[in-house]
Amino acid sequence: MTSLARSVLALTGLRKRFGATLALDGVTLSVGPGEVLAITGPSGAGKTTLCRVVAGLETPDEGSVRYGSEPMDDVAPGRRRVAFMFESYALYPHLSVRDNALSPLRAPGGGIPRERHRAIVDETLGLLEIAHLADRLPGALSGGQKQRAALARALVQQPRALLLDEPISHLDAKLRHKLRGAIRQRLMTRESPSIWSTPDGLEALSVGDRVAVIDRGRIEQIGAPEDIWLRPATMTVARLIGDPPMSVLSGELEGEGDALVFAREGLRLPLPAGLAADAARATSRRVSLGLRAGALSLAAEDAAGAARGEIYSHEPFGKHEIITFSVAGGAQIKIKTRTAARVRIGEAAGLICPPDALALFDTETGRALPASAARHTTHDTRDHARPQAAVATTGDLGR
Numbered sequence: 001m002t003s004l005a006r007s008v009l010a011l012t013g014l015r016k017r018f019g020a021t022l023a024l025d026g027v028t029l030s031v032g033p034g035e036v037l038a039i040t041g042p043s044g045a046g047k048t049t050l051c052r053v054v055a056g057l058e059t060p061d062e063g064s065v066r067y068g069s070e071p072m073d074d075v076a077p078g079r080r081r082v083a084f085m086f087e088s089y090a091l092y093p094h095l096s097v098r099d100n101a102l103s104p105l106r107a108p109g110g111g112i113p114r115e116r117h118r119a120i121v122d123e124t125l126g127l128l129e130i131a132h133l134a135d136r137l138p139g140a141l142s143g144g145q146k147q148r149a150a151l152a153r154a155l156v157q158q159p160r161a162l163l164l165d166e167p168i169s170h171l172d173a174k175l176r177h178k179l180r181g182a183i184r185q186r187l188m189t190r191e192s193p194s195i196w197s198t199p200d201g202l203e204a205l206s207v208g209d210r211v212a213v214i215d216r217g218r219i220e221q222i223g224a225p226e227d228i229w230l231r232p233a234t235m236t237v238a239r240l241i242g243d244p245p246m247s248v249l250s251g252e253l254e255g256e257g258d259a260l261v262f263a264r265e266g267l268r269l270p271l272p273a274g275l276a277a278d279a280a281r282a283t284s285r286r287v288s289l290g291l292r293a294g295a296l297s298l299a300a301e302d303a304a305g306a307a308r309g310e311i312y313s314h315e316p317f318g319k320h321e322i323i324t325f326s327v328a329g330g331a332q333i334k335i336k337t338r339t340a341a342r343v344r345i346g347e348a349a350g351l352i353c354p355p356d357a358l359a360l361f362d363t364e365t366g367r368a369l370p371a372s373a374a375r376h377t378t379h380d381t382r383d384h385a386r387p388q389a390a391v392a393t394t395g396d397l398g399r
């Protein structure tokens with residue numbers, strides 16, 4: 001077997017149209033050897049199409065796919081040596097779970113000595129907690145069990161690139177949380193690039209070395225999980241990522257003495273110095289303010305510096321609570337608190353917005369305002385020839 005496993009997977013200018021739908025709109029990105037790129041976006045954003053183009057199951061209208069220096073555009077799917085876990089599983093109905101997982105290893109060019117097949121498969125079934133189902137046929141499995149059988153079939157291979165399309169979406173929350181760590185550990189030991197697609201932004205942040213956020217076929221932002229979390233490049237990213245995501249309110253910039261104020265009906269917030277510097281360079285006064293739920297807090301209605309409003313709803317979730325705060329005019333802001341707050345629906349309250357809770361966007365373009373935007377990228381500029389800096393993790397990302 002020729003080993004191309006340490007190659008960079010590079011996608012350049014991919015465009016794919018289905019009738020009136022532009023499923024991929026100029027996607028350029030690369031995934032390094034051993035790297036996991038998590039791609040996240042809402043339903044219909046283009047995640048599956050991206051995976052299918054990489055696997056050769058869909059031909060792009062424009063753009064190209066390369067492994068290392070080798071263009072893949074004219075290479076048939078079966079010869080690309082890509083392991084693709086389909087969102088629809090595509091299990092062989094007449095084969096047991098074990099035989100489904102063994103099937104790619106037994107195919108010509110599988111590359112792994114035959115005597116090791118059974119041990120690799122059984123270890124992977126154990127990792128995914130389906131060893132006890134090894135002899136069952138897919139027809140006798142639940143949706144989540146089928147999903148893990150399909151995942152096992154992808155994980156046992158030694159491909160040039162591994163594509164996992166929503167690999168754990170049908171598992172219960174506890175198992176999903178447990179397995180995303182276990183699978184990520186497994187992927188880290190590989191030399192091939194991996195793409196992990198998921199509609200769950202937090203899952204993407206927890207499994208990806210880098211994360212690409214896609215919407216309507218366009219990459220909105222690509223970067224380290226921390227960047228996506230702390231510095232969303234666009235309003236779309238801000239609205240997609242987070243638990244709950246930022247509340248994004250449209251308004252206007254107004255001068256008030258030396259200060260710049262974000263103003264809309266029911267809300268006037270003086271901008272902290274850093275944000276005011278960004279805002280001063282805005283070309284339009286029409287801006288949108290992002291408020292990060294976990295950095296906001298409630299205060300008394302008349303507390304100094306608090307914005308006034310009332311409690312619209314209160315959802316206690318055990319470890320944390322989500323409070324929806326509404327201001328005059330009806331705009332709603334989500335607050336996430338750890339402490340059990342004593343709040344009553346309809347009660348007047350104040351909202352404290354520290355500087356790190358806020359992000360500012362140009363309403364027209366949807367992009368973060370200049371000074372912040374300089375730190376962002378929607379283009380993949382990583383040079384995979386250089387060693388990658390270790391990605392620091394933060395407790396907030398829940399890895």
Ligand SMILES: Nc1ncnc2c1ncn2[C@@H]1O[C@H](COP(=O)(O)OP(=O)(O)OP(=O)(O)O)[C@@H](O)[C@H]1O
Pocket residue numbers: 018019021022023041042043044045046047048049050087199
């Ligand atoms: N074969 C096809 N024919 C027509 N339209 C298609 C086809 N495949 C995908 N699309 C459209 O292209 C867009 C992108 O679809 P895609 O399946 O890539 O999204 P996705 O991000 O994977 O969504 P989901 O999370 O729901 O799986 C959608 O609007 C979809 O309806």
